Amino acid sequence: MNTAVADKHVPYVIEWREGFKIGIAQVDQEHRHLFSLVRALNLDSVQHTVEELLDYVVTHFSNEQS
Numbered sequence: 001m002n003t004a005v006a007d008k009h010v011p012y013v014i015e016w017r018e019g020f021k022i023g024i025a026q027v028d029q030e031h032r033h034l035f036s037l038v039r040a041l042n043l044d045s046v047q048h049t050v051e052e053l054l055d056y057v058v059t060h061f062s063n064e065q066s
């Protein structure tokens with residue numbers, strides 16, 4: 001584990017990979033944003049970040065289905 005990850009208290013690394021792309025720009029961007037939200041978790045702001053993540057997941061699933 002590198003120092004930057006350890007400093008954020010992330011117990012494991014969650015990284016976007018190009019192989020996750022599905023070729024729909026909006027959906028790919030939303031997936032990248034979901035990863036960035038998960039990576040933003042830290043012990044000081046976890047509750048706010050989880051609430052933002054849950055809100056964004058609901059929006060994303062709605063957009064993805066349409």
Ligand SMILES: [Fe+2]
Nearest residue numbers: 027031060064
């Ligand atoms: Fe998705």
